[in-house]
Amino acid sequence: MEIYINGKFYEKSQAKISVFDHGLLYGDGVFEGIRSYNRMVFKLKEHIERLFESAKSIMLEIPLTQGEIMKAVINTLKENKLKDGYIRLIVTRGEGDLGLDPRKCRGNATVIIITDKIALYPKELYREGLKIITVPTLRNLPEALNPQIKSLNYLNNILAKIEAVYAGFDEAIMLDSLGYVAECTGDNIFIVKRNHLYTPPQCMGTLRGITRDTVLEIARKDKISAHEHVITRHEVYISDECFLTGTAAEIIPVVMVDGRVIGTGKPGKVTLKLMKDFKELTKKEGTKY
Ligand code: PXG
Numbered sequence: 288m289e290i291y292i293n294g295k296f297y298e299k300s301q302a303k304i305s306v307f308d309h310g311l312l313y314g315d316g317v318f319e320g321i322r323s324y325n326r327m328v329f330k331l332k333e334h335i336e337r338l339f340e341s342a343k344s345i346m347l348e349i350p351l352t353q354g355e356i357m358k359a360v361i362n363t364l365k366e367n368k369l370k371d372g373y374i375r376l377i378v379t380r381g382e383g384d385l386g387l388d389p390r391k392c393r394g395n396a397t398v399i400i401i402t403d404k405i406a407l408y409p410k411e412l413y414r415e416g417l418k419i420i421t422v423p424t425l426r427n428l429p430e431a432l433n434p435q436i437k438s439l440n441y442l443n444n445i446l447a448k449i450e451a452v453y454a455g456f457d458e459a460i461m462l463d464s465l466g467y468v469a470e471c472t473g474d475n476i477f478i479v480k481r482n483h484l485y486t487p488p489q490c491m492g493t494l495r496g497i498t499r500d501t502v503l504e505i506a507r508k509d510k511i512s513a514h515e516h517v518i519t520r521h522e523v524y525i526s527d528e529c530f531l532t533g534t535a536a537e538i539i540p541v542v543m544v545d546g547r548v549i550g551t552g553k554p555g556k557v558t559l560k561l562m563k564d565f566k567e568l569t570k571k572e573g574t575k576y
Pocket residue numbers: 320444470471472473474475494495496497498499532533534535
């Protein structure tokens with residue numbers, strides 16, 4: 288496995304960065320998780336744009352242009368001869384000293400690209416649906432650390448994941464500080480009620496997921512009316528259908544939330560239609576390599 292670090296490729300065992308890197312010391316950096324299907328990178332431009340927006344927000348200067356980063360992603364996939372891959376693109380503040388001050392890292396930003404085979408969720412989960420719970424850990428307050436910034440500091444999500452796993456579940460719904468549904472630990476959430484699609488708006492402390500945007504785009508094409516709207520737990524419990532979206536999970540149905548059966552207890556027809564259309568889109572759209 289060849290890993291890209293600042294313009295050079297290293298074998299996995301040789302791919303190393305400094306212990307003084309502020310990405311390690313403070314989670315000071317940004318990242319993206321991207322996927323390629325059949326030698327096409329899905330929504331590459333959108334991911335790179337989000338990476339640059341995250342970086343701008345934390346005043347991290349990426350030492351490459353958007354075009355150069357896209358090329359580096361493609362070259363890393365080619366170098367690893369990956370047809371279907373999962374790409375982890377990371378930009379850290381770089382090497383500094385033991386103080387928080389990012390000025391000490393000036394000019395040292397580290398760009399890392401790891402490409403690997405995608406570890407898919409078991410197929411039966413897509414047929415049968417996930418059972419999930421809400422957890423006590425709230426999603427970060429947008430006023431404190433905006434979830435729009437896809438930073439290397441993922442402890443908020445990891446704490447929620449720990450709570451879900453401890454209770455015997457794979458994924459968790461995280462609420463905002465007012466108790467409204469924000470998102471899951473690594474996925475966005477949607478519900479369907481009377482053929483209308485709902486997902487929380489960004490201002491609820493929800494990452495603007497690229498898969499989420501793609502689902503909204505597909506819904507528009509399919510004439511399914513979609514709304515970015517505040518969602519309560521009650522509305523999730525009484526929904527007809529529920530599903531999660533993310534680059535790794537794609538679209539995955541949810542059939543139970545906090546012990547309440549969702550709809551019929553099986554993946555619903557709107558969910559199945561969106562899953563089918565999403566799959567088709569990944570087959571025909573993307574940056575070729
Ligand atoms: N919300 C959060 C908090 C995320 O981290 C998504 C939603 C979905 O966004 P996209 O753009 O992928 O549709 C994410 C991204 C993992 C893992 O290992 C998942 C993400 C990031 C890093 C790791 O499950 N999801």
